[in-house]
Amino acid sequence: MLLKDIRDYQILFLGSFLVLGIGTRDWTLHPELIGVVIASCLSTQWILSKLNSQEPEQKLNLRSALITSLGLSLLLRADHWTTMMLAGVSAIASKFCFKVGDKHFFNPGNFGIITALTLTSDAWVSPGQWGEEWWYGLLFAGTGGLILQRIGRWDTTAAFLGSYSLLEAIRNLWLGWTWDVYWHRLMSGSLLLFALFMVTDPRSIPNAKIGRIVWAICIASLTFILRNNFFISTAVFWSLFALAPLTIVIDWLWSSPRFAWFENIRTQEN
Amino acid sequence: MKRLRIVISSLLITVLAVLCFAPTAWAFCGFYVAKADSKLYNQASQVIMARDGDRTVLTMANDFKGEVKDFAMVVPVPTVIKKEQVRVAPPKIVERLDAFSAPRLVEYFDSDPCTEYDRVLNEALPAPAARARAGAARGSASELGVTVEARFNVGEYDIVILSAKESGGLETWLNRNGYKIPRGAKQLLQPYVRSGMKFFVAKVNLDKFEESGYQFLRPLQISYQSRKFMLPIRLGMINANAAQDLIVYVLSPKGQAEITNYRTVKVPSDANIPVFVKNEFSDFYKSMFQTSYLKEDRKVAFLEYAWDMSSCDPCSAEPLNPEELKQAGVFWLDNNSSNDEPFPSGFRRPPIVSSSVFITRLHIRYTRDRFPEDPIFQATSNQESFQGRYILQHPFTGELKCQAGREYKRSLPKRFEQEAQTLAKLTNWNIQDIRRKMKLTVGDLNSSWWGNFFSWLVGM
Numbered sequence A: 001m002l003l004k005d006i007r008d009y010q011i012l013f014l015g016s017f018l019v020l021g022i023g024t025r026d027w028t029l030h031p032e033l034i035g036v037v038i039a040s041c042l043s044t045q046w047i048l049s050k051l052n053s054q055e056p057e058q059k060l061n062l063r064s065a066l067i068t069s070l071g072l073s074l075l076l077r078a079d080h081w082t083t084m085m086l087a088g089v090s091a092i093a094s095k096f097c098f099k100v101g102d103k104h105f106f107n108p109g110n111f112g113i114i115t116a117l118t119l120t121s122d123a124w125v126s127p128g129q130w131g132e133e134w135w136y137g138l139l140f141a142g143t144g145g146l147i148l149q150r151i152g153r154w155d156t157t158a159a160f161l162g163s164y165s166l167l168e169a170i171r172n173l174w175l176g177w178t179w180d181v182y183w184h185r186l187m188s189g190s191l192l193l194f195a196l197f198m199v200t201d202p203r204s205i206p207n208a209k210i211g212r213i214v215w216a217i218c219i220a221s222l223t224f225i226l227r228n229n230f231f232i233s234t235a236v237f238w239s240l241f242a243l244a245p246l247t248i249v250i251d252w253l254w255s256s257p258r259f260a261w262f263e264n265i266r267t268q269e270n
Numbered sequence B: 001m002k003r004l005r006i007v008i009s010s011l012l013i014t015v016l017a018v019l020c021f022a023p024t025a026w027a028f029c030g031f032y033v034a035k036a037d038s039k040l041y042n043q044a045s046q047v048i049m050a051r052d053g054d055r056t057v058l059t060m061a062n063d064f065k066g067e068v069k070d071f072a073m074v075v076p077v078p079t080v081i082k083k084e085q086v087r088v089a090p091p092k093i094v095e096r097l098d099a100f101s102a103p104r105l106v107e108y109f110d111s112d113p114c115t116e117y118d119r120v121l122n123e124a125l126p127a128p129a130a131r132a133r134a135g136a137a138r139g140s141a142s143e144l145g146v147t148v149e150a151r152f153n154v155g156e157y158d159i160v161i162l163s164a165k166e167s168g169g170l171e172t173w174l175n176r177n178g179y180k181i182p183r184g185a186k187q188l189l190q191p192y193v194r195s196g197m198k199f200f201v202a203k204v205n206l207d208k209f210e211e212s213g214y215q216f217l218r219p220l221q222i223s224y225q226s227r228k229f230m231l232p233i234r235l236g237m238i239n240a241n242a243a244q245d246l247i248v249y250v251l252s253p254k255g256q257a258e259i260t261n262y263r264t265v266k267v268p269s270d271a272n273i274p275v276f277v278k279n280e281f282s283d284f285y286k287s288m289f290q291t292s293y294l295k296e297d298r299k300v301a302f303l304e305y306a307w308d309m310s311s312c313d314p315c316s317a318e319p320l321n322p323e324e325l326k327q328a329g330v331f332w333l334d335n336n337s338s339n340d341e342p343f344p345s346g347f348r349r350p351p352i353v354s355s356s357v358f359i360t361r362l363h364i365r366y367t368r369d370r371f372p373e374d375p376i377f378q379a380t381s382n383q384e385s386f387q388g389r390y391i392l393q394h395p396f397t398g399e400l401k402c403q404a405g406r407e408y409k410r411s412l413p414k415r416f417e418q419e420a421q422t423l424a425k426l427t428n429w430n431i432q433d434i435r436r437k438m439k440l441t442v443g444d445l446n447s448s449w450w451g452n453f454f455s456w457l458v459g460m
Helices: A006-024 A031-051 A058-075 A081-097 A108-119 A134-151 A154-175 A179-186 A189-198 A209-229 A235-243 A246-253 A261-269 B002-021 B091-101 B167-176 B185-194 B206-212 B275-295 B322-327 B403-427 B431-445 B449-459
Strands: A076-078 A123-125 B031-035 B044-052 B055-061 B072-077 B086-088 B104-109 B146-154 B157-164 B198-204 B220-225 B244-252 B257-259 B263-266 B271-273 B300-308 B358-366 B377-379 B389-394
Touching: A006 A058, A006 A134, A006 A189, A031 A058, A031 A081, A058 A076, A058 A081, A058 A108, A058 A189, A076 A081, A076 A108, A081 A108, A108 A123, A108 A235, A134 A154, A134 A189, A154 A179, A154 A189, A154 A209, A154 B185, A189 A235, A209 A235, A209 A246, B044 B091, B055 B091, B072 B220, B086 B146, B091 B244, B091 B300, B091 B322, B091 B358, B104 B275, B146 B167, B157 B167, B167 B185, B198 B206, B244 B377, B257 B263, B257 B300, B257 B358, B271 B403, B275 B300, B275 B358, B275 B389, B275 B403, B275 B431, B403 B431
Parallel strands: B044 B244, B104 B389, B263 B300, B271 B389
Antiparallel strands: A076 A123, B031 B104, B044 B055, B055 B220, B072 B198, B086 B220, B146 B157, B157 B198, B244 B358, B257 B377, B300 B358
16 A cells, blocks of 8 residues: 555655656756666566565665665766666666675665666766755755655764764864864755665664764764865765674674564554 | 556656657747846846866956055955966956847747748857966965965056965964954954865055056956865945846856855746837846746845856857857867857857867856855756847738738737736736837838737727
8 A cells, every 4th residue: 555665755755856856946857768777677686686585675676766866866866867776777687686685785776877877977976066055954854854765764873973973073174164164064955865866774873873874984984084085076886885794793692583564564553 | 567667767867758748859949139237227236157177267357346556356265376377368258158148039020920930040169279278376475463475566557466374364464454344344354264265365566557557446356276166245235235247157067056055046047028119138138037036035046147158149249269168267168179260250150069168157146144044056967058038029010911821910919918027027017008019110120001909909
């Protein structure tokens, strides 16, 4: 049934951001590229789960594929549809290729973005295009928070945003910038989108709470270094990509049952 | 079966999406008649940033209005700059880029609806070549925690490159050495000192200035290698009491440039506006820019032009030749390019393939409260062309005898009204004033009885 699965909310929210983006942010968002990404994610998901018969939740996984494709549409820009297709296919394929046991450790959307950025010459990410209006922040935080509370992964976002903003605050204090510079740096729509919808994917991040917190702090620290020492505007994506394999180590250190959409729904219904 | 349906439908969506929306070649056409260049603004600094990888050639054209002897400029730069990395650029080069990329007014004339025909104009043209320069250096003396990394003169400028341990020392050094530093500079210098930036300090050598015979200060051009792709505009805000205009020309071998920490928004474009605007285009553009600026809450950068520099359509100025591109700092093109021969004059020219210089013209109007952080740039591979372009569509004024002609006549008042409303929306001008002005123009255009009738209708 519609909206029974938590991911339906996520699809709804990401979809409405996309509509909001096209309607009010006048970006270079092309509807045809969004169509290509959605179609390539869905078909890759379907084909690969068909080939990989051990995958039990193929029907529900189309939701994950749709979420990945919406995330890609929101964050990635490209000149050609082939690039978007590559991003979509590699995003979903990464779930089947890079896994330990039955757990994939790359965030699919993030994997797609990095693949497009490294393998093609026409992909880019526009971190500035969400602007910094406070109500966008609230909108992201509110809707994202709702989802995270329901899936119980708000700790990752809190640890990521908390440690990142702390590091930026220390830097700001040391440099002697006024605090409006600090707020301007933090109030980036792309950063919030990342923190609320990408770093929290319950299927690819560490299972234990302590593990997730350590993991999120590592990502925040690397992001901070990449952004301020190497001046990489897409630092968050590189940081998550580089540290994704750390999930395996963290899961080994702090073992905890793996997240499953079904169990979660069941516990909520109980 | 159901699954098969899903796969088939998603594949179908892909195919459809590709077929329906595959990028179509879109050529602007029309005659260029006027441009809104940087001369419109009282205080408009202009900066050219030619950048490939981590190498940058930065050209700064200052809008200094006072006595030449009072001129001093302090620019934070990412690395130590040696004498070989600094030169004086010909002032004309900034004007050339400005003219080439300025928002423009184009006009079309309706053809006789009784003998329909199409007219398409296409322009394109070759470009450029250049060479690279880069490096870094280390210097001597120190006092107040300030190190003079280099001291040299270039053209009419005396230049010092400083590095400092703390901002107080830097401020004292600048004051002792005769630079008039505004109050409050210390706080603003500190973040640049702390983040390890060097200071490029220039003042005018009066003797050399007089010798040179130049009336105005020429732009300074520096080349350096750094991952930092930003412009330190905060220092410039110290003694500004109003919004300042900054026009940045980013030249890149890839594609459009944008700002990563503010939104980059296109100026409204491709609007049909009443023909009387031809005589007041600069007022129109200023009002329109201000209206968009307020609408976007004063915290965005405006994209005014984005185009591959090998062509323009219509051209509001001659495209830059290889020599000029080199002067503008383009260093990545091969010098042996076969496109070096001079172009014939005139706007219509044969299309010649690729030059890989993409120009992005960004117009930033900034104030201290809305632009707290220095803008950081990135060159994307976005090849989409864009120009601020406003269209005048002159109605056909000849005699109309056929049925199509009568229909055309009937369609005009609606079109004029639409143009009036577009203009009012873009500029926030009073719609009644616009209608009044249009009536005059339309009246002038149409001496026939029906023409007068239209203008009366439009004026209603």
